[in-house]
Amino acid sequence: MSDMNPVVRWFHQLGSPPYFDRFAARWAPWAYALGVATMAVGMYLGLFVAPADYQQGDSFRILYVHVPSAWMSLAMFALMALYGAIALVWRIKLCEILAMACAPIGAAFTAITLVTGSIWGKPMWGTWWDWDPRLTSQLVLFFLYLGVIGLYAAIEDRRAAARAASLLAVVGVVMLPIIRYSVVWWNSLHQGQTIRVFGESSMDPSMLPPLLWMVAGTKFWALGSLLARARADNLQREAGKDWVRALAEAPR
């Protein structure tokens, strides 16, 4: 073992439950703190510094919450499927735990996206909800997350539950582009494109920095949340082992 590459060794060590517990306990608060700090900067810039939009007025500012969480909702699904695939192929217990920890976080980001989007949609489009491709595929994504969470909760054996839900996540990630394009196609059947809220390039440079801060902030927050959730699940699964008992009885 001594001639092992330190990075590889660290990676292998991380797979051990006690080691992961120490790692998560150490870094989760940092990730949370960084997330709060960067989001605070982003919020300040977004709410006070960025100029009001000439068309949408101040209501466009909700995009600083909406867009980062929409990105995170997709990123968490990809991450969940990645961990799930690793868990299915190599049966690394920690990857099962991490994949399942991704699901509630991603579901929360999806819910935030849907809620902020509909709050934004009311003044902009004059409606809370429209069966637009973006909205529909986000809703389907939310149901997929709920399915993964529900499946994980419903099967009694924790490892079998995690693997079944991981398989669902992998199937889901294959289906997501299909669902996405099917609803785009389905919508274009009826009539022309709905209002494009903003194109990728049409954004004014002065509005961009807060968005980037918020994107970074949500990443850190998700990381912290992932570590904390995985740690809790890890402890629950390992309950009864000596190191958990020692941890529980240790004076604080």
Add this chain to the structure above:
Amino acid sequence: MLRAARALVSRDLRLVWRRRGDALQPALFAVLIVVLFALALGNERGTLAAVAPGVLWVAVLLAGLLSLDGLFRSDAEDGSLEQWMLAPVPLAWLVFARTLTHWATTALPLLVAAPLLAELLAVPRALWPVLFTSLLLGTPLLSLIGAVVAALTVGMRRAGVLLALLALPLYVPVLVFGAGSVAAAAKGFDPGGALLLLGAGLAAGLVLAPVAAAAAIRIALE
């Protein structure tokens, strides 16, 4: 391999035949949905015809969902599923044979009843070929996707509403293309694109879904 599949299919068909009343339930359920929709929407043939393809598709989809829970459940309970895993033929192949039976016993009666339902909903005759083609291509795909979901939930005592929650997002493309092709034809567009996509989905599903379902069964029974 063919012999194993034939034995499984003939056993399943015989079981269905012995309980003919149960076998007709999905078809009956679809008819009830159609009747309820027709009553709820009132007696205007125009309104009815406009939503008819969608209603028909949803009825077929829900009827398939109804019988999904039992796809592998009884075999898991009496241990046959473990024999499937030990059998000299691939598990995915047996899953495929079972899915075929599921389609033949739940979707096929519906396809036979489809002209009746279409007439009840006042679907214009010109749309019938598109409607039946889309159902013919789409229902096997529904059964295949359903097999994956049923296999995922086979480890539970009762899947209940979870089964619907898992299946519905995956059913979305099938529903969109299936009902979409008929809607396109109703508006005078060419429904060919949607039907070809359904066919492509069916080809992919025929290959991939049994493998995914077999993997799910292995997870559940380990």
